[in-house]
Amino acid sequence: MSPPSANSRTLTPVIAPDPAMVARFAGDLARVFADPKAPLLIAVSGGPDSVALLLLAREVLGERCVAATVDHGLRAEAADEARWVADLCAGIGVPHAILTGALPDRDGRTRNVSARARAFRYDLLRAYAETTGAAAIATAHHADDQVETVAMRLNRGAGLSGLAGVRSGNGVVIRPLLGWRRDELAGIVKVCGITPVDDPSNRDERFERARLRAALPTATWIDPVAWTRSAAALADAEEALAWTVERLWSERCVIEEGTVSMSPAGLPFELRRRLLGRCVTEIDPDANLRGSAVAQAVMALKRGATVTLGEALCQPSLDARDEPVWRFVRARPRRSS
Structure with a gap:
């Protein structure tokens, strides 16, 4: 099957993937998707990675495989590409939907196009998964994607959470191909007789x-x-730290009358940093906390200085036993000049 052209979309019979590849995928999928009855929604852009995921999932799941393509409206070719995926899905017997909508002006506090498109894509996929009864959404992130993600985050000085990279499971989103290479997936698509969509933005070095x-x-x-x-x-370590912080929150932090109090005595720096961040967001849920700013706040409070993060005023003090206590309250509005 050839990709969309200006004048036609040609549907030809699709060869099934190699049984050894299907068996390998079945094992990988079982580790992240254990529901024996519910459908699985496959996110398919039309590129080689997602087409390979679609073909493998169809062989393993049969009628429990459903698919969707998101048209962000950012490229003129995207509508034709989405229809090409619809034709491919029709040819292999997979229900498919094209999801569209208005791209939001921002994602949280950023107007970054990539961030907005990503949030928009997942919002549409989650909504469609609910309508189909799909228990999860599978995306085609693979080992080479993981290297790119980790390398980018290393360049930004990311901490543990960032260096955990793309997770195999994150809520309803699963990624069963993280142990596969890009070339392997492209090879599956080629052997199956399909020429996938080529998105030039993947080679645009502005990104x-x-x-x-x-x-x-x-x-x-x-x-x-x-x-x-x-x-x-690293993702496992991150999960363990998150679990520890949850326990420490109930043991070390008290909320009363608009004030959050935290007892940091004896805690390692990283646990202080994470608890402090949670205290701030308890006071100011919209705070846009950068890791470096939170780390600097921990060090400042340890020195006895008062700091402000977001709309939270963070003040060090001592309890009746002369143990340190950090208190967090809503900062007074700044006077306009």
Whole structure:
């Protein structure tokens, strides 16, 4: 099957993926999607990665496989590409929907187009999953994507959460291909007789990910599958820290009459940092907290200084036993000049 052209979309029979590849995928899918009855929604852009995911999922799930393509309206070709995916799905017997809508002006506090498109895409997919009864949404992120993500976050000085990279499961979103390479997935699509959609933005070096994608193949010392295992280990560590913070929140923090009090004595820096961030967002839920700012606040409070994060005023004090207590209240509105 060829990709969309200006004049036609040709549907030809699709060859099934190699049984060994299907068996491998079945094992990977079972680790992240255990529901034996509910449908699984496959997010398909038309590129080789998502088409490979679609073909593998169709073989494993049969009628429980449903698909959707999001048209962000950002490229003129996107509508034709979405219809091409619809034709492909019709040819292999997979129910498919094209999801569209108005791209929001911002995502949270950012107007970044990529962030807005990503949030928009997941919002539409989650809503459609509910209408189909799908228990999860599968995306085609793979090992090479993981390397790109971790490398970008290293360049930004990310902490543990960022270096955990793309998670195999995040709410209703699952990513069963994190142990697969980009070339493997492209090979599946080629063997099945399909020429996938080519999105030129993937090579547009105005984007950081595209620049990394072009440079990483020359770094032959990088093992993307090993990086994926390391990212998974960091994700496990992140989960353990989040669990610890949840327990410490009930043990070390008290909320009363618009004030949050935190007892930091004896806690390692990272646990103080995470608890402080949660105290601030309890006072100011809309606070846009940067990790570096929270870390600086921890050090300032330890020195006895008062700091402001978002709309929260953070004040150090001592309790009756001369143990440190950090108190968080709503800061007074700044006077206009």
